[in-house]
Amino acid sequence: MNTFILFVYLLFVVAPLSNLVHELGHLIGAKLAKADSITLLHGRGRTVQQFSFKNINIQFGWLFFTTGLTKSNREQAYHPNEKIYISFMGPFFNGIIVFIFYFLYQLLPNAYISLVVLYNSWLFIMNIIPFKIGKQRSDGYIIIREIFRKMYTSR
Known part of the structure; x- marks a missing residue:
């Protein structure tokens, strides 16, 4: 198998689509939490495409193969449980992709x-591990923070 073709496939197909699936997980979590507005940013740089419907805005940056971010707002503050499942839904969606493509791989190795299985496994693991770098927080960090916040505010 040509390594260069696999690299291009990973960079321009698997990574962007997997990152988009991850962010769609957060978007659905925010929608379930009845967010007033949700913005999904996919990629970096100047916005090249934008879609809006109801309270959802999706923007694609010209560096679409890089990263993503989903922001949601609600007039009433989110309960810690809502923050937990909004944060968990991103990695969870990657886990679903791993599950589906693992079985597909068993049929058509x-x-x-x-690469789809491996990249989505990596996204799931890296996002569920709690860490903070500067202002960036992993989904796992947010989940752990909210669990502790629930524990200490429920006393």
């Missing part, structure tokens, strides 16, 4: 499907 090839490097392209394997």
